[in-house]
Amino acid sequence: MKVVVIGGTGLIGSKLIGKLNEHGHEAVAAAPSTGVNALTGEGLTEALKGVSVVVDVSNSPSFEDEAVMTFFRTSTANLLKAEAGTGVRHHVALSVVGTDRLQESGYFRAKQAQEELIKASGIPYSIVHATQFFEFMKGIADEATEGDTVRLAPVKFQPVYSDDVAAAVGRTAVDAPVNGVVEVAGPDAFQLDEFIRNALAAKNDPRTVVTDPHARYFGAELQETTLLPGPDAHIAETRFADWAAQQK
Template sequence: MKIVVIGGTGNIGSKLVPQLAQHGHDTVAAAPTTGVNTLTGEGLTDVLAGASVVIDVSNSPSFEDSAVMRFFETSMRNLLAAEAAADVAHHVALSVVGTERLPESGYFQAKVAQEQLIEKSSIPYSIVHATQFFEFVASIADDATAGGTAWLAPVLFQPIAGDDVAQAVGRISTGSPLNGRVDVAGPERFRMDEFFRQALAARNDPREVVTDPHARYFGAELSEGTLVPGSDAILGETRYSDWPGRTAA
């Protein structure tokens, strides 16, 4: 089975492509560096020829509100049109747990728009909502930092290893389309502020973490359950304390 991974050279894509290939699938990594650009449509017709499944794990190069909306809407329309012309049987998209609960954030508004385009298309689909990746701990802390202090809310937080996300997406992509969503998350649940105190300490990061119930997360205020999955979520196996990148600078 031919599977095309849009964003196949990125954080999740670079893990997903070899996993699928090891299971005998004809897997193609598609990205601007390989001549495929969903924003312009370049290379889509050729790369999707004969594809049964398309997995979209791409992300916007800019998180500025108008740019990220333009990226997800334009690239999604181009990709879905090319998939329809190629008779693709299953579209799989990676999104974020809590997307629909964060309307204040321009990024999450754009992810909602992306998902709506998928749901309205004629192509059978599966949308995978993942919690925050372990690999994004540093960037989340940086976004929360002002004046050398990280301000974080004491809300529930259940991050997941990128490898576990890739495994879940791969399994879903080779099954029947869900025509709906599924959540994937890490095996442990924390308080966000406490998690980051421990995570930054493990990296020898001197920043103080201050608990602030009104601290913003990429522009949005969080409630207790905004970032955690439903009770039927698929759980990864990797604990943060066992993750090899935990102490990376």
């Protein structure tokens, strides 16, 4: 099966390419560096000729509200138009657990707009919702930092290893379209503020983590279960403690 991965040179994309090729599929990375730009449409039609599945794991270079909305709306519309013209039979997109519950955030409003375009396109699709990657913990802390203080809500979350996300996206890509959402999450739930506090301490990061029930997560206020997957989620195998031990 020939699969084009939009954003195929990034963290998830590069792992996904490797996993698909290992299993005998022909996976091709598509990104601006390879001459394919979903935002401008450059190279899309040529890249999608003879392709069965398109997987979109691209992300906006800016999280500013207007920029991120423009990115996901424009790139997704360009992709879907090119897919319709070349006969692609399955569109797979990577999104985030809780997207529909995080609509105070400009980033998640843009992800929701992306998902709605996909659902309305008429192209068979699967959307993979993943929880926060282990590798993204510093990004969460940085976004919540003011001066030397990190403000985070005492809510549960269930982070996942990016390698497990790539595997889940790969399985979804080569299976039949579900025309719905598949969730993937890590095996352990943690309290967000405590987890980041411990992670920063382990790195000798001098910032102070303050527990604040009203602290915003990328612009959105969180409820206890906002970031948690549903009961039917695929639970990945890799535990954070095992992953962290390998990073030392």
